[in-house]
Amino acid sequence: MTTLPGMADEELLRLDQQLCFSLNAASRAFGGVYRVLLKDLGLTYPQYLVMLVLWEDGELPVKRIGERLRLDSGTLSPLLKRLEVAGLVSRERSPEDERSVTVRLTSEGSALRERAGQVPRRLLTATGLPIEDLAALRGLLERVTGALDSALVEPAP
Amino acid sequence: MTTLPGMADEELLRLDQQLCFSLNAASRAFGGVYRVLLKDLGLTYPQYLVMLVLWEDGELPVKRIGERLRLDSGTLSPLLKRLEVAGLVSRERSPEDERSVTVRLTSEGSALRERAGQVPRRLLTATGLPIEDLAALRGLLERVTGALDSALVEPAP
DNA sequence: CACAATTCAATTGCGCACAACTAAATCGCG
DNA sequence: CGCGATTTAGTTGTGCGCAATTGAATTGTG
Structure with missing residues (x-):
């Protein structure tokens, strides 16, 4: 197996370039295809990811969604607000712990699952x-x- | 080899989920590490990608940079403006074709290459x-x- | 040559990602 | 119990990504 320490900076630069280019490009290529596939559903790709975890669990606190998707409240709060405006989820402070906000699928949100099949x-x-x-x-x-x-x-x- | 048509929707859903999760997560994990590595240089990750192609070619029209990085003018124009403000590149309308803008490394921009080694x-x-x-x-x-x-x-x- | 089509960069508007910060609720230690 | 530390969402500000549009320069075609 070839290890990094033995390689010249030149070669590493080349591989690094190729790797970060291709990862970036692949990520955006996925995004592009999802964008057209999700257009009918009125969802963006990150919104689709949130719906996927909700379709599995039905309801979750914001915290858990963030853990699953590696996203923080700075990203999730406005995103969830948009899903709420779209009528796909509801948000409610948890009665046991008022710090936490429970996100729930609406019937409309559950129904969307079929169309995403x-x-x-x-x-x-x-x-x-x-x-x-x-x-x-x-x-x-x-x-x-x-x-x-x-x-x-x-x-x- | 296992092909897609033979598989159940359920399985495909799971793989799709895992794949898009992991690609997304990997892309952002790369971004996070680059962010700390590039902090000293005062560059963001996309700015670093632009500098990489300029370090290779010295000067390029905006169009070519976009082709290399799969980015359009909507992303590149403000990014290049920030690199210009930072003193790393200059931008100049091409004399032969006034539609085109040539992006050139400044001496400061070239010098940054060593620090990025x-x-x-x-x-x-x-x-x-x-x-x-x-x-x-x-x-x-x-x-x-x-x-x-x-x-x-x-x-x- | 004139004029329609194309090319290129820039701008606008929207959404996401992340850092830094705020505010409120809860927890835990003395 | 009381009070500081922690947890949880939300807000703000910056930058990227992309669609759609604009405006200027160039190209191609009749």
């Missing part, structure tokens, strides 16, 4: 990759994310 | 993956991006 298939098809490669991609992404996150907490010596 | 190594180290895996990841990302882009141009039948 074909989105995953159409998206995965659009990637042009077989299941195995998609799973491998997911695995690599999860590994780098975990490593990058812990690198942030514990900076290099 | 260790960024790629530190970032790649933070991923915690060996070179082979990073290259495989890049390969998968490029394939997906290509497929997604062409799927956008030619929508599903």
Whole structure:
């Protein structure tokens, strides 16, 4: 296995460039395809992600949604407000803990799930990759994310 | 090889969820690490990407930068203006074609390259993956991006 | 040559991401 | 119990990403 310490700065620069370019480009390419697939539903991609976790759990405090999606209140508060205006969710202070806000699907929000049914298939098809490669991609992404996150907490010596 | 058409919607939903979650998370995790690495240089991650292509070519019209980075003028115009205010680039209408704006490194912009020298190594180290895996990841990302882009141009039948 | 179509950058408007901060409720320790 | 620390959402400000539009320069075509 080839390790980083043995490589020249030049080569590393090239790989870094390619890697950050391609990750950035891939992320935005996904966003673009989701954008057209979700247009009918009136959802943006991040809004769709929130709906996915709500479709699974029905109701959740803002905190939990943030943990699942790696998003903070600065992002979620206005996003949830827009979903509320759209009539897809309700927001209510929890009676047990008034700091917490419970986000609940409305019947309209639950109903939207049916219309979103074909989105995953159409998206995965659009990637042009077989299941195995998609799973491998997911695995690599999860590994780098975990490593990058812990690198942030514990900076290099 | 397992193909999509044979799979149930349920399974596809799960994979789609995992994949878009992990891609999103990875993209933002990269951004987070770059953010701390680039803080000293006074650059954001997208600004760093622009500087990378300028460090390679010295000067480029806005159009070319956009092609390299998959960004349009709506994103680049204000970003380049900020780089200009920071003293790293100059912008000038091309004399041959007055529609085009040439972006040039200033001496300060060129000098910044030295200070950025260790960024790629530190970032790649933070991923915690060996070179082979990073290259495989890049390969998968490029394939997906290509497929997604062409799927956008030619929508599903 | 004239004029319609195209190219290129900039601007506007909207939504997301994140840092920094605020405000309110809860927790926990003395 | 009382009071400081922590938790939880929300707000503000900055920057990116993209769609849609504008305006100026250029190109192509009759």
